[in-house]
Amino acid sequence: MTILIKNIKQLVQVRDTSVAKVSGEEMGVLPILENAYLLLENDKIIDYGLMAVCPEATTETQVIDATGKCVLPTWCDSHTHLVYAANREQEFVDRINGLSYEEIANKGGGILNSVKKLNEIPEDVLYLESKKRLENSIKLGTGAIEIKSGYGLTTEGELKMLRVIKKLAENFPIKIKSTFLAAHAFPLEYKENHKGYIDLIIEEMLPKVAQDNLADFIDVFCETGYFSVEETKTIMNAGAKYGLIPKIHVNQFTAIGGIKACVEHQALSVDHLEIVTDEDIEALKNSSTMPVALPTCSFFIQIPYTPAREIIKAGLPLAIATDYNPGTTPSGNMNFVVATACIQMKMTPEEAINAATINGAYAMGISDEYGSITRGKKANIMITKPINSYYELPYSFGDNLIELVILNGTIIA
Numbered sequence: 001m002t003i004l005i006k007n008i009k010q011l012v013q014v015r016d017t018s019v020a021k022v023s024g025e026e027m028g029v030l031p032i033l034e035n036a037y038l039l040l041e042n043d044k045i046i047d048y049g050l051m052a053v054c055p056e057a058t059t060e061t062q063v064i065d066a067t068g069k070c071v072l073p074t075w076c077d078s079h080t081h082l083v084y085a086a087n088r089e090q091e092f093v094d095r096i097n098g099l100s101y102e103e104i105a106n107k108g109g110g111i112l113n114s115v116k117k118l119n120e121i122p123e124d125v126l127y128l129e130s131k132k133r134l135e136n137s138i139k140l141g142t143g144a145i146e147i148k149s150g151y152g153l154t155t156e157g158e159l160k161m162l163r164v165i166k167k168l169a170e171n172f173p174i175k176i177k178s179t180f181l182a183a184h185a186f187p188l189e190y191k192e193n194h195k196g197y198i199d200l201i202i203e204e205m206l207p208k209v210a211q212d213n214l215a216d217f218i219d220v221f222c223e224t225g226y227f228s229v230e231e232t233k234t235i236m237n238a239g240a241k242y243g244l245i246p247k248i249h250v251n252q253f254t255a256i257g258g259i260k261a262c263v264e265h266q267a268l269s270v271d272h273l274e275i276v277t278d279e280d281i282e283a284l285k286n287s288s289t290m291p292v293a294l295p296t297c298s299f300f301i302q303i304p305y306t307p308a309r310e311i312i313k314a315g316l317p318l319a320i321a322t323d324y325n326p327g328t329t330p331s332g333n334m335n336f337v338v339a340t341a342c343i344q345m346k347m348t349p350e351e352a353i354n355a356a357t358i359n360g361a362y363a364m365g366i367s368d369e370y371g372s373i374t375r376g377k378k379a380n381i382m383i384t385k386p387i388n389s390y391y392e393l394p395y396s397f398g399d400n401l402i403e404l405v406i407l408n409g410t411i412i413a
């Protein structure tokens, strides 16, 4: 199957030479071609260039006229919890009425609320609920996504979540990476017995996850009141024995030295970073760990935004992702993430789009195949509605400007 997209107003994030990620000042550079064409063959990007040298379409070629429209690589959403049983809208109202995330968690809400519901829901219903969310994310332009477990906190519950993620990966054309997050919270019965729960993760859950090949990454909620830095290290070490690379929730509410530990354990990414110290920034310099900001989480639960300007000024890369989950971010809309990054974190549209594409792909270990318009990469692209320029993506926040999504060279939505 060959698709030729013609008359593209702006072909965005075009890179002749693939880069793994962009850092510091490079983040402000977003290569574009104006009045361009893009040629896709089967599941790959074959060619692109200016309309002046656009190839002739054969009779088998499907031609799409993108006059007035922009074409971009699909979003790479590197941090989600989209497999969950039910919404938590009561907590949303509790927060409006003055309770904090911590106070809600202490009342039995928060993660443990989702855990109870997850362990009650049948696996097929969990799949159907999750599938709807994934379909919606795809419609909004997401073409690669990471999904975590972490609402089971029992062996069966965690495996159930991971099996659902695996089934989504088998049934949908979107690229899915899976993360084992049993260390998301301590179940009530282990509140005073941290070692007991960590032993359960390491001795019972991890071998089963590995045996059934259910995860690519391992995650821990490294935070005051959740998993300490020492506990996080123990779990990262255990995961490493099964080849699971760490991608860690850290510095959401407090800075406790977790970032340095993650870097020392070659974490692929450190995610959240709403609270960042100079030591954290130093630890990230010259490392291969991608900082990941989750701006719509900050928006929804009204906590500080990740200091993007400080991170970029230090020469570091930055990715942005949704954090799609029922507690802190009930939205999988990467367009809104890009807009929030620009509006609240003062990222330029160029920086935000780099953060949501090539750097997001890096944070899932897939930037050799996803995250830019590069010959040989996967044909995962999106076409906007007619717009003045790609600036309108963050500018028209709240509108869906994505008209067409193509995944693996097939028109999806």
Ligand SMILES: N=CN[C@@H](CCC(=O)O)C(=O)O
Pocket: 110, 111, 114, 221, 249, 252, 297, 323, 325, 326, 327, 328, 329
């Ligand atoms: N902070 C930890 N985990 C999720 C929230 C989980 C929940 O509240 O259900 C997050 O990334 O924001």
Ligand SMILES: [Zn+2]
Pocket: 079, 080, 081, 249, 323, 325
């Ligand atoms: Zn998260």
